[in-house]
Amino acid sequence: MAMEWTDALSVGHSVVDSQHKGLIDRLNGLVAAVTQALDDESVGMTQVIDQAAAFFSYFEEHSESEEAFMRQLLYTRVDCHAKHHRLFINTLRTLLIDDPNLNAIKINMPFIESAVIDHLERDDRDFGEHLRTLGLFGTL
Ligand SMILES: [Fe+2]
Numbered sequence: 001m002a003m004e005w006t007d008a009l010s011v012g013h014s015v016v017d018s019q020h021k022g023l024i025d026r027l028n029g030l031v032a033a034v035t036q037a038l039d040d041e042s043v044g045m046t047q048v049i050d051q052a053a054a055f056f057s058y059f060e061e062h063s064e065s066e067e068a069f070m071r072q073l074l075y076t077r078v079d080c081h082a083k084h085h086r087l088f089i090n091t092l093r094t095l096l097i098d099d100p101n102l103n104a105i106k107i108n109m110p111f112i113e114s115a116v117i118d119h120l121e122r123d124d125r126d127f128g129e130h131l132r133t134l135g136l137f138g139t140l
């Protein structure tokens with residue numbers, strides 16, 4: 001099932017929120033490509049590899065950008081947050097980039113989806129709480 005961005009996921013920072021929407025779009029693109037490849041073997045791995053690379057590079061770029069905003073806005077948990085990003089990026093690199101395998105990606109898709117949603121709902125929204133305490137939520 002496709003993931004949807006809702007206001008409940010907002011961190012109150014317009015650039016971060018729009019990047020999160022882009023991230024969910026790319027994740028849904030990957031899920032769709034995996035589903036299609038499993039349904040029709042002739043589709044092969046080409047689309048899966050393309051969508052996997054698009055999702056991976058977007059996540060990596062978004063993480064850098066989000067960490068920069070966090071540092072700029074003196075979010076004290078940025079180092080721990082960045083470690084979560086790095087850990088997930090390394091897992092994604094192994095699964096999606098270094099040796100993409102349809103079965104392994106299929107098996108790990110529920111983990112990838114729940115890890116993304118948990119990170120957005122819990123870790124990224126904690127940054128939103130920080131913006132709230134600064135009176136900046138929804139103003140940037
Ligand atoms: Fe994050």
Ligand SMILES: [Fe+2]
Nearest residue numbers: 020062066124
């Ligand atoms: Fe994020």
